[in-house]
Amino acid sequence: MTVRSRRVLRGTAVAGVLALGLAACSSGETGSGEAAQDAEAALEEGGEITVWAWDPTLESVAADFEAENPNITVNLENVGTGNDQYTALQNAIAAGDGVPDVAQIEFYALPQFAISEALADLTPYGADQLEGTFTPGPWGAVQQEGAVNALPTDSGPMALFYNARVFDEHGIEVPTTWDEYVEAARQLHEADPDAYLTNDVGDAGFTTSLIWQAGGRPYQVDGTDVTVDFTDAGTQQFTSTWQTMLDEELVAPVGSWSDEWYQGLSDGSIASLVIGAWMRGNLESSVPGASGDWAVAPMPRWESGQDVTAENGGSSLAIPAASENADLAWAFLEYATVGDGVATRVAEGAFPATVAELEDPAFREQEFEYFGGQAVNEVLAESAAQVGEGWQYLPFQVYANSIFNDTVGQAYVSGTTLTEGLATWQEQSVAYGNDQGFTVDQ
Amino acid sequence: MFIGPFMLVFALVFLAPIAYSLYLSVFRTQMVGGTTFVGLDNYARALQDPQFWEGLSRVSLFLVVQVPIMLGIALLVALAIDSGRLYGKSFFRISIFMPYAVPAVVASLMWGFMYGTRFGLVGNINDTFGITLPNPLSPDLVLASIANIVTWEFVGYNMLIFYAALRVVPHSLYEAAEIDGASQWQVVRSIKIPAIRGALVIATIFSIIGSFQLFNEPSILQSLAPNAITTSFTPNLYAYSLSFSGQQYNYSATVAIIMGLITMVIAYVVQLRGMRKEA
Numbered sequence: 001m002t003v004r005s006r007r008v009l010r011g012t013a014v015a016g017v018l019a020l021g022l023a024a025c026s027s028g029e030t031g032s033g034e035a036a037q038d039a040e041a042a043l044e045e046g047g048e049i050t051v052w053a054w055d056p057t058l059e060s061v062a063a064d065f066e067a068e069n070p071n072i073t074v075n076l077e078n079v080g081t082g083n084d085q086y087t088a089l090q091n092a093i094a095a096g097d098g099v100p101d102v103a104q105i106e107f108y109a110l111p112q113f114a115i116s117e118a119l120a121d122l123t124p125y126g127a128d129q130l131e132g133t134f135t136p137g138p139w140g141a142v143q144q145e146g147a148v149n150a151l152p153t154d155s156g157p158m159a160l161f162y163n164a165r166v167f168d169e170h171g172i173e174v175p176t177t178w179d180e181y182v183e184a185a186r187q188l189h190e191a192d193p194d195a196y197l198t199n200d201v202g203d204a205g206f207t208t209s210l211i212w213q214a215g216g217r218p219y220q221v222d223g224t225d226v227t228v229d230f231t232d233a234g235t236q237q238f239t240s241t242w243q244t245m246l247d248e249e250l251v252a253p254v255g256s257w258s259d260e261w262y263q264g265l266s267d268g269s270i271a272s273l274v275i276g277a278w279m280r281g282n283l284e285s286s287v288p289g290a291s292g293d294w295a296v297a298p299m300p301r302w303e304s305g306q307d308v309t310a311e312n313g314g315s316s317l318a319i320p321a322a323s324e325n326a327d328l329a330w331a332f333l334e335y336a337t338v339g340d341g342v343a344t345r346v347a348e349g350a351f352p353a354t355v356a357e358l359e360d361p362a363f364r365e366q367e368f369e370y371f372g373g374q375a376v377n378e379v380l381a382e383s384a385a386q387v388g389e390g391w392q393y394l395p396f397q398v399y400a401n402s403i404f405n406d407t408v409g410q411a412y413v414s415g416t417t418l419t420e421g422l423a424t425w426q427e428q429s430v431a432y433g434n435d436q437g438f439t440v441d442q
Numbered sequence: 443m444f445i446g447p448f449m450l451v452f453a454l455v456f457l458a459p460i461a462y463s464l465y466l467s468v469f470r471t472q473m474v475g476g477t478t479f480v481g482l483d484n485y486a487r488a489l490q491d492p493q494f495w496e497g498l499s500r501v502s503l504f505l506v507v508q509v510p511i512m513l514g515i516a517l518l519v520a521l522a523i524d525s526g527r528l529y530g531k532s533f534f535r536i537s538i539f540m541p542y543a544v545p546a547v548v549a550s551l552m553w554g555f556m557y558g559t560r561f562g563l564v565g566n567i568n569d570t571f572g573i574t575l576p577n578p579l580s581p582d583l584v585l586a587s588i589a590n591i592v593t594w595e596f597v598g599y600n601m602l603i604f605y606a607a608l609r610v611v612p613h614s615l616y617e618a619a620e621i622d623g624a625s626q627w628q629v630v631r632s633i634k635i636p637a638i639r640g641a642l643v644i645a646t647i648f649s650i651i652g653s654f655q656l657f658n659e660p661s662i663l664q665s666l667a668p669n670a671i672t673t674s675f676t677p678n679l680y681a682y683s684l685s686f687s688g689q690q691y692n693y694s695a696t697v698a699i700i701m702g703l704i705t706m707v708i709a710y711v712v713q714l715r716g717m718r719k720e721a
Contacts, residue, residue, distance in 0.1 A: 083687065087686045087687070090689060112473075115473060115474070116473055201668060201669060202668065202669055224474050254560070255665070255666070255668065258665070258666070259561075260558070260560055260561055263561065395473070396473065398687065399687050399688045399689070402673060402683065402687035402688070403673055403687075405668040405669050405672070405673075406672040406673050406674070409668055409669035410669060412669050413580060413581050413669045413670060414581060432688065435472070435690075436472045436473040436474060437472035437473060437474030437475035438473070438474055
């Protein structure tokens with residue numbers, strides 16, 4: 001999924017200071033100290049760095065960083081969202097020219113850049129000591145085989161965003177399990193044939209996240225040995241439920257991020273979304289008309305009483321290995337992900353990936369007017385702590401996601417079933433992986 | 443000596459890209475393992491690639507259905523305007539030519555909105571008349587919907603080619619026909635159409651090339667109908683997806699070269715046939 005949303009996070013000032021302190025203490029003793037010292041020297045010396053990102057909250061962060069370090073210029077460039085930027089980055093890296101110093105990369109795309117050694121390992125700067133700073137989901141996503149490839153900027157623990165006005169109007173109870181969710185979808189569509197409980201036209205990010213929550217682990221990656229298996233129990237649990245939604249035409253055939261989608265979210269004809277926590281800020285800014293209608297509940301469970309959620313989206317900042325200003329880039333990256341930049345970004349609506357922020361009472365108890373005064377972050381932060389462990393993305397997930405609609409998407413427009421679609425997706429992903437030199441098994 | 447500068451520009455602008463594509467197409471770059479020389483492996487793979495052939499047969503179907511319809515309409519309009527029996531002929535000429543001035547991307551977006559079954563024109567018609575029109579963006583109809591857009595865009599362009607050719611037919615021929623008592627239909631069949639055969643052949647060749655290169659319209663509509671328009675919907679779209687999402691630059695270059703060759707061969711055959719009849 002290409003998330004065209006503002007998602008952000010901030011690290012805590014405490015963590016930032018702590019990290020600096022650790023780095024400073026170890027100076028002269030370890031490699032990490034030297035690199036961190038280089039970064040400090042680079043800060044003093046000044047210079048220019050180029051940052052490729054589409055996250056709008058980084059604008060204030062870059063401005064603040066420049067104000068604090070007057071001899072540094074940060075060129076923040078938006079070269080496209082998600083896949084568009086990865087293409088540009090991939091091309092720049094291949095050409096060895098015009099490579100940015102810092103790049104925003106979503107979690108699902110990180111392994112693809114890491115495997116080709118396109119990203120600088122941040123361990124020498126002391127990034128490995130930030131383990132407890134971030135929640136486990138995002139932290140697991142940015143490190144691979146002992147290297148830290150990026151630092152998380154935001155995370156997307158999933159929750160149920162629902163239009164309480166529509167739910168009340170039709171007397172629908174907030175579903176706590178997926179079975180109840182299907183039942184609620186029937187109830188709503190029957191009461192109002194123009195309204196749907198949710199929309200879906202085939203979205204790789206959504207599908208993999210639901211499989212993730214159901215306990216499926218279709219991707220197993222160990223270096224260049226990869227296994228793809230969409231037949232495990234978790235996947236089957238997802239397909240049987242979601243197939244019902246498709247068969248009974250209970251999902252609106254509207255693509256996410258389209259104008260129709262925003263219209264549906266605004267007028268109540270799309271009455272709920274199970275989506276990443278960053279949707280909070282996105283609703284506030286992009287669906288102003290529905291202010292007061294929406295509320296947030298925990299993500300529906302596969303078995304009642306189970307406390308497992310999943311992540312949906314989430315971004316990080318990385319330093320391409322070809323950057324010529326890596327030291328300066330680290331200074332900015334640290335400022336934005338664990339330093340003062342975090343507070344700026346949360347204030348602008350980002351959802352953090354840092355533990356201290358998520359546990360901060362001021363953050364959790366904040367009441368949102370848009371959500372009728374609900375302390376939304378309480379629900380979202382709880383979800384962040386319940387994310388299922390051990391999920392891995394393919395080292396060629398960007399490509400795999402690009403053919404999702406060719407394969408699984410057919411289940412939305414023809415007689416193909418989700419299971420068949422996933423089998424084709426698996427087959428084509430395996431073929432591509434083997435073709436690219438990985439050892440891929442089914 | 444004077445040909446030097448021309449040859450230099452020619453080599454740089456025309457030969458270099460082709461040479462580079464040929465060079466790319468005999469290598470294979472992997473994420474793991476780097477770049478290796480593979481000879482003609484990419485070509486062998488393309489010839490056995492069902493996705494490539496599916497795309498090719500799709501544009502071929504498009505070619506045999508859409509091009510005759512489009513050229514037929516263009517010819518009819520050109521003859522009607524040329525006949526001089528139409529009131530406000532410059533108004534018609536301009537209005538029919540206008541869509542050609544609309545960029546293909548804008549045209550596709552515009553039609554994409556109209557095709558929408560919820561908030562688009564199709565949706566409005568459904569609501570107003572209480573009927574359910576088939577969804578123009580469903581997998582079965584999407585190719586016809588694209589053909590409709592392309593026809594709308596290019597009827598005016600082809601009409602202008604035909605009309606320009608008709609304007610240079612000597613008037614003495616019409617006068618002679620009138621003296622002989624020929625009907626309008628006979629004039630059209632025996633004078634006008636033979637006189638513009640060259641223009642017909644040219645327009646056909648342009649349309650063949652255009653069909654095989656079908657890209658803008660499906661690429662724009664893809665975001666509205668991601669499941670109906672796959673990443674290998676047309677060979678051009680396939681080459682694009684291979685290169686940009688899959689980083690298979692080498693294979694993408696191979697697909698592009700094969701498509702170029704096929705287009706050249708078919709265009710050449712049409713030209714030969716067209717010329718032979720003329721002789």
